Amino acid sequence: MTEVKLHANVSSPFSCRVVWALQLKGIQYDYIVEDIIYKKSAQLLKLNPVHKKIPILEHGEKTICESMIIIEYIEETWPQNPLMPTDPYERAVARFWVKLADDKIPAIWRVFLTKGEEQEKSKKESLEMLRAIEDHAGLEKKKYFGGDRIGIVDIAFGMMVLWYGVIEEVLGVKLFEAQAFPRLHAWTMHFKNLPVIKENLPDRDYLMAGFIDYRDNVLAYL
């Protein structure tokens, strides 16, 4: 069996996306901890020279970067417990939401790591993402984005169940109000209570402490 290695960090929601997918597929892998914030390893820089980011999946001699691309690779390589539908239109719908997640989740990081006008603009963008999901993802009719079972879109928005709240708490702001986004809120409850998700989330206090330090370090340069 070809060896699978994941370069990741428990504090990174993008890393957790891949962990969840590997666990859902029942794939054995080695977990290599990377310190992406304070000291990028030579190995990381060599494996992902374009973005210098985690997660990175090594599968034998092959290296795959970018969390959602890794997940499509996993899906195509290990077909058990499918994370995507088979119908081309349903696949396009899933990819639409995955792309929205990848395009708009950076806004909450900018809320976290900026001040003033840029922060306000990013708050607005982050709220627009929540509103788009609430109004257009059909969650009023479904437990998960794809229906009755967890799939690729749920994984893409997985940061909503922990990191989003931690960032809000560190900043003392509330964007994701349960009463304003009831469908999305109900989804977070379904998602985070799945054993595979619950057992593969970082500890909230650990994450909080790290994020407070990280913000202080970044803002010292602003």
Place this chain on the structure above:
Amino acid sequence: MTEVKLHANVSSPFSCRVVWALQLKGIQYDYIVEDIIYKKSAQLLKLNPVHKKIPILEHGEKTICESMIIIEYIEETWPQNPLMPTDPYERAVARFWVKLADDKIPAIWRVFLTKGEEQEKSKKESLEMLRAIEDHAGLEKKKYFGGDRIGIVDIAFGMMVLWYGVIEEVLGVKLFEAQAFPRLHAWTMHFKNLPVIKENLPDRDYLMAGFIDYRDNVLAYL
């Protein structure tokens, strides 16, 4: 045969991506012109309520948004003249570059539509995209991103062959210097000389005039 309609505009490089894919596949379609800048149609707002953007593909009752997602839908629905490889790893590599295009092409629009510090930051980001392609896409060994034939990554970067230069000329700046990026420059020559591309590009003077007006209108509010 189920009817195919494309909502698009000839000035939009994202629209052109879909036109190229449809032409390469030999698919008949109706072209519905949308004025995305000055007057969005009720139809457009209804079909793409989340992004309110073109291109939009209608295939019978189905609506698909986001240019590269439309292209994956086209690829999965009409398998002739494949635009993607079949091997999962090669597909992941193609998706890596498609994602880079989608993530970084907005920087050149920001160069075009901003001033001062934000414009400088966006210029840097745009140059980083060019450098990543030049150094890491393997174009020294291949005519196109995927090898000897045009594929999805070429389509994703298609704006480099016309819109990029128009934006540079309107602004009076030069970012994409042929001598600094010789591999990428050679690729633009191969790509734009393909009949299917050449015959489906907007007229340069028409594009230039529209872009000058557009920039003046946007900057009037900055």
